[in-house]
Amino acid sequence: AQSVTQLDSHVSVSEGTPVLLRCNYSSSYSPSLFWYVQHPNKGLQLLLKYTSAATLVKGINGFEAEFKKSETSFHLTKPSAHMSDAAEYFCVVIPDSWGKFQFGAGTQVVVTP
């Protein structure tokens, strides 16, 4: 069975400080991994993806994530948070099968001035 765990349901950071959103997965295969962001009243927007190429993946809006197979992790980071980063972030896994996405529970990010 495959699953994805987001370790923090809420993260609060000050503007200009680093952001770290943690994600661990379990998979019997080599998964594809994604981070999506959902701003209030908006759809799910793809931030970045890992599909067995470079382990450090750069995405939009200054976000990046590192795939660590030994730790089964795919944590999302940004060096300097902006107010517009306040949103909910989802770590998503596609196991090595047909293509059904498995979503983490989400991490709500709050950015304070």
Added chain:
Amino acid sequence: EPEVTQTPSHQVTQMGQEVILRCVPISNHLYFYWYRQILGQKVEFLVSFYNNEISEKSEIFDDQFSVERPDGSNFTLKIRSTKLEDSAMYFCASSERAHTEAFFGQGTRLTVV
């Protein structure tokens, strides 16, 4: 930039009524999906659709639900005899290939009263 569009953005319906949620996937995509998110819960997979038939469905997707691609552009989710517990945000998504990133619509918030 191409995007997945969903209509309506909000739908209120009485218990027992039928609803149809509509989606227009990205035009060159071949794989289509419906997900839902009950308030405060995880995003859950409902069904995937390829080559005019259901490829995979979850336990949630029982006889009450059906999907259809009535023409070359629309992809619909029908819920017969809605129940209170069907209240959720429903997301449509599409992807160009299997096992790759999906692009999500902005969602339809369904409220069953």
